[in-house]
Structure formats: structure tokens, C-alpha cells
Amino acid sequence: MKHKNIMVVGTSSGAGKSITVTGLCRVFFKDGYTVSPFKSQNMALNSYITKEGHEMGRAQALQAIACDKDAHYKMNPILLKPTGDRRIQVILNGKSIGNMGGFEYGKFKSNLKKEIMDAYDELKNESEICVIEGAGSPVELNIKQDDIVNMGLAQMIDAPVILVADIDRGGVFASIYGTISLMEPEERERVKGVIINKFRGNVDILRPGLEKIEELTGVPILGVMPYFELDIEDEDGVTEKFNKIKTNNNNINISVIKLKHLSNFTDIDALSINEDVNINYITSFYELGNEDLIIIPGSKNTIDDLKDLKEKGMAQELIKLSRKGTPIIGICGGFQMLGGKVLDPYGIEGDIKELPGLGLLDIETTMEKEKVTTQYSGILKGKGEFLKGLGDIEVKGYEIHQGVTSGQEESLTLDDRLVATSKDNIFGTYLHGIFDNLEFTDFILNKLREKKGLERKVSNISFDEYRIGEIDKLEKIFRENVDIEAIYKILEEN
Template structure:
């Protein structure tokens, strides 16, 4: 393949399976010997990632870059929109925040961002054989189609052929495909070269008469039907099965994750949930707290609002009660800030509340500053006691994304000038996203819980990175088994 080629994946709706399809195709193209990169011009998500250069981008594109076995770069997702509450969004452009806007303000200005998008895409065009682009939501939101920069408008900007993905699990798949194509302009419709049906439970033979009829109606080939599968690959947003309640309680270690209203970077829990004797439950009510072995307060895009909510709904008091019984509590980023004595917001970064007492479980004060800290992290633990006793010298890698700066007169757990981790008996807080991706750290925490419960110690046989790459290989295999890759290559422009 001498020249750069591209292909775009759009969906009939949010959650149709665009991200996982892009990830799988990226992996397949890589395995076929091509240099591949993902691209999503605009992403709205609270799951974000920090590149080596300190730029912020959507977590989904970072995972797709992992599937391509390349270093993720901000230009793979030049615009990231992070809802902050009160109908406002933080706009991340080329990896850096340019401030908060309401939807009207952003909509009025987004047409001016085409230059930034094309400049970002040009970096991929110059350096990669293939780019797999991803759309957002539905490509036919007719009320906001003007100045589209992420779906068919993006496909036009870079002259990309399009594959439409539809989710059969939610029902109405044929109507959603036909309706989506009907609402496209003729020139947009001409770009759609194939359809993929996603999340099918059952025998494809039963579906075949419907597929034949569909192809007759839309005059576009169905490239394949992906089965409903259970692979442990990170999701893009909250449209995920992970938040559903677990009915069968069969695992030894129960973890309650506080599902904050503004929960962010919930993929921090993926490595913990991959351990075979750990059960993750996302809890939303105070009466769901009390019988777990570990409580995790995850990241938040609006710490003060989430702190206010969990204090008012009783969850905060139940967390305090659990801590007094000796239950380990871990706070990550916003969760770390919530565990402290108080949170101050003198510049109104998160809203009108200038000061709010925290849960008081750590001797810290957090001040929201104007500048956001975005950096990859690498360091070693020291002064380990309580919940992290015995982990001195353990290397920790991850990344930081936080507006607040945390202060304390107590000992910290690293040599860094900025406080990134602290412990007080059974309470641990950190700014490091991906903390549980560190095998020795996670084994250490879980073995303390196992010992307390009279269980034998266990140690992970592989790193979380090795585990994740194995899951990506399983996805590639599924893609090849269920999608007509020969037709995909024809759409792409030849192998």
C-alpha cells in the first residue's frame, strides 16, 4: 500500500460499537503488516489519558493506539469535550484546556476548529499507511448537522469511505440502519460502502433472510455480524455493562466503587476487576455500603459537587463508618481530594461553592487552581505503612490529570515536590490514574485483604498490559472470523 488510506466507522447511535470496531480493525491491519493509527476529531468523554508529552486526549483513542502498538499522541483526538456540570463543558484542544463553555458557545465556534482538525490529521497522513477514523453518536442528528466535524463532515474533509455500525442487541436494528441512511444527504449516502451489525446473540443463519432483504433495500453490502462477546477491553463512556448490578456474589473480595455523578476515568478499576477473585460493584446508595472488603472513590470531573452529593445522600457518612471498622478506602484523583479535610475553590473553577469540608479521613487540604496538571508519572513508594505497608521501593507508573493541588503537613509516599500519594492507616489516596495497573501495588493491597479474611496470598501471573494485549488479540480474531476483511480492504482502496 504505497499511499495513505483511510476508512471511517460511524454508528446508528451512541454505544453501537464504533470504538470497539475501530480497535479491532486497527489490530487486524497492524497484524497484516501495516502502520496504523486511530483518529477521532471530537470526543465527548470523562475518560481521558495523558500522553508522554503531557497532552490530554480521549482514553478510547489511547486504547486504540495500544491496539496499533504505537505511542498515543494528542493529534489522534484533537478535540476532547469534558462535561463539568451546569450544562458546561471543558474544551481540550490539541491536548490542552482552552476553558469552559456552554453548548451554544461551543457550537457557535466549532466550525473554526476545522483547521486544527486537518492539521492534526495531516500528522497521521504523513506517518501512517492506514487511519481508522471514528465518528460520534449518530451521523444524522439533523438538528446539529451544520458544521459537522466528527461524522460525515469529517469523512468529507479527508475523503474517507464509511462503514455504518448498528447494535442489534437493543432491538430495531433494520429500522435504525435504513433510517440512518435515509436521513443522509445523497453525497453522504454515497460514502457508505458497508454495514456491520454488532452484538448479535444467536445463529447468523436465522438472521440471514433479514440481511438479504436489508441489502436489497439499502443497496449496500452487510460486511458481517459481530457476536455479543465478553472481552475485557476498555469502554469509551458510561454506556457500559460495568455499571449494572452484579446479582451473583461468588468471589472472595468484594469492592464497592462509589459511582459519582461526575465519575471520570472509571477505567482505573479495570486492572482490579481483571483479578479472578475480585468482584467490582458500582454503588449509588448509602444502603449498598457496609459489607465490602474495599471501597474505592474514583475520579471526578467536579469534585465539589460530587462531595456535596455524597454527603447529602448519606454515602459519605457510610464511607466514614466503614473506615472506622477498618475497611480499606482508596481515593483516586477527585476521590483523593474528597478524602481530605476540605476542598477550596477560590476561582470558581467548579462552580459557586468556594469551600466545602471533605470526609476528613486524610490530613489534607485541596485548592483548585487555574492551571490543570497533566503529566505521565513514574516513581517509587516510600514511608509505606498501614494499607501499603511492605511496599517501600515499589515502582508506580500512571498519569495525573487534576485541577486541584493538595497540601499536607504529614509524610507523603513519594519523593515528589507535589503530593501524589498519601496513606493514613487503612486510608490511601493518590492522584495517579492507572494505580491498579501496577502489579506489585495491586497484589500488595489485595493480599492484605486476603490475609485479613483468612485466605491464601495470590500473585498475578502477568502484568495488566500483557493481559490487555491478549484481550486485543482475541478481538482481532473475532473480527477476522465475523467480518469480511477482503471487502473491507476493497473499501479501503486495495491491499
């Protein structure tokens, strides 16, 4: 098959672009094609580290799984990570090239078209179909001139376009009509179909509106996706996972500190697939105190988030609860906060050169110029109160951190650096994806169940298997509600 491509743009952020690309990737793969996802530029809270040690958007890594491929930075050559103070860390071809302000990056990004085309051309040479994802809205008039991720990219790679609109927000017909109307004539010609996302109710009620919008825009409606529950990773803060869930004494209640610069909250997903686990994202100290476990997740700016926890009174409450015996797990930036202090001699994260930590582990962290980005596999030793009875198990994950941590706490891995450690009821690790390790997670949850007098459980499915099941569920919903034959025709005609 000659290489084909198709691009998915949305009427807004959170319209459903990522999930549409994931679904199409799975459909094409299951139909026997070699498929690759592509997003030229991604701004995201969640990132992923490839086998080669390159950093990329988590959404594209998930889409690679849908294609049964290893994730590679060329699927997302530009990743932007907000770091606070109106600055972003720019990841180019998997490696950080430093922090920039928005205006500075706006001028710089015009230099990146060659990098984008080089990455795309590599995928083009190894794939029969590329499914491309846009970002935000394709008609942001103030930044449209140097667009490298929406209709500007569609022109660069000569791609037909599908527009996705979220009906759950309301005003779906206005958003479809307005988006297409604001496009230039040559851009409108690229739009070959519309998918309406998150519809609740009987589609027949919607049909008069569908017919009218087709008449007004000249663009066919390819399908109406129903509102459905799907448990796969979210790309950014547009997620329902942050909605509060009330505690239940018959369940395990876990409080996750929703940091100001929260990063890689997908680490928690493997816990949430357990039916007797409630996850609550906490923003105020008065919400703490009724949980069985507290998790301090990753951060894109450890020092600023640690400062924020102190100013809100959260730090003091965490220290108080730890002394009462509440288990606390810190991951990456959260791990760094558990120590005695965090140092930033080079001003990597801002103007604060040193800040005391929570003092729950006898460690300290220094922010270095070089960023650690690596996949990890090794032996975790079940030592100390926190992991007593676990034994030695193999764990895997990935690391993304600017800081180097050292101190008096014993390493729980066989490495010459501190990847994981514990003291009393405190556990800290640099491993993103730590809860994807079934044996580790079962041990932690059963320890919490025993403490509450609940029955022990053994998981019969790994998180990797669960995720594939959810992707296949998405494929089935797509086939049932979207005109896949029409999409193949769009591919053939381009």
C-alpha cells in the same frame, strides 16, 4: 502504499464504533501496515495523558496500542469533558482552553476545522492507513449543519464509511435503513458497508433480513459480529461495568462509588481481571457495608460530587465505615475528597468557593487555574498501616487534576508535591492507573485476602499483557466474522 483511510460511524451511541475501530486497527497492523486511529471530536468520561503531557480520549489511546503506537493528541485533537451544570471542558490539541456551555461551543466549533485538518494531515504523513471514528449518530438533524466528527468529517478528509449497528438493542434493520435514508445523497454514496454488532444466535436465521436490507439500501453487509465478552476499556457511561454484582464471601468484594461526575473509571479495570474480585458500583449509602475495600474514583467536578455525597448520606456512611476499619482508597478527585476541605477560589468548578471534605486525611486541596497533566513514574514507599510490608516499589501512572493538595500527611513518594499518602486504613493518590502496577495491586489484594482468611495469590500476567491479549482476541473475532477482503477493497477503491 499510498495513504488510505476508512471511517466508522454508528446508528447510535454505544453501537460499537470504538471497538470496531480498535479491531480494524489491530487487523491492519497485524497485516503489516502502519496504522493510526483518529477521532476529531470526542466527548468522554475517560481520558488519557500522553508522554508529552497532553490529554486525549482514552478510547483513542487504546486504539493506538492496537496499532503498536504511542498515543498522541493528534489522534483526538478535540476532547470534550462534561463538568456539570450543562457545561463542558474543552481540550484542544491536548490542553484545556476552558469551560463552555453547549450553545457557546456549538458556535465555537466551526473555528476548529483547521485544527482538525492539521492533526489529521500529520497522521496522514506518517501512516499508510488511518481508521477514523465518528461520534453518536451521523444523522442528528439538529446539529448536522456544522458537523466536524461524522459525515462532515468524512467529506473533509474524503473517507469511505462503514456503518455499525447494534442488534442487541432491537430494531437493527430499522436503524440501518433510517440512518442511511436520512443522509444526503452524497453522504449515502460514501457508505460502503454495514457491520451488525452484538448478535446472539445463528447467523443463518438472520440471512433473509440481511438480504432484504441490502436490497433496500444498496449497501452490502460486511459482517455480523457475535455478542462476546471482551475486557477492554470503555469510552463512556455506555458500559455493562456498572451492572451490580452480588457479593460473595469467598471473594474480595470492592465497592466503587459511582460519582455523579465519575471520571476515568478505567482505573478499576486492572482489579477486575482477578477471578476472585467482585466490583460493585455503588450509588446509595444503603448498598455500603459488606465490602472489603471502598474506592472513591476520579471526578470531573470534585466539589459538586462531594456535595452530592453529603446530600445522599454517602459521606457520613463512608466516615462511619472508615472508623470501623474498612480500607478506603481515593484516586484523584476521590483523593481530594478524603481531606479536610476543598477550596475553589477562582470558581473553576462552580459557585461553591469552599466545602468541607470527609476529614479522613489531614490535607486540603485548592483548585488552581493551571491543570496538571503529566505521566508519572517514581518510587512509592511502603509506610504506614495501609502499605506496611510493601517495601519501596516503582510505580507509574498519569495525573489529570486541577487541584493542588498539601497538608500534614507524609508523602509516600520522593517528589516535592503530594502524589500519594496514607493514614491508618486510608490511602489517597493522584495516580490514575495505580492498579496497573502489578506489585502494588497484588500487595493490596493479598492483604484483603489474608484479612478474610483466603489464600494468597500471585498474578502471573501484568494488566498491559492482559490488555494486549484482549485486543488480539478482538482481532481474531473480527477476522472470523467480518469480510476483511471486502474492507481492503473499499480502501483500494477510494
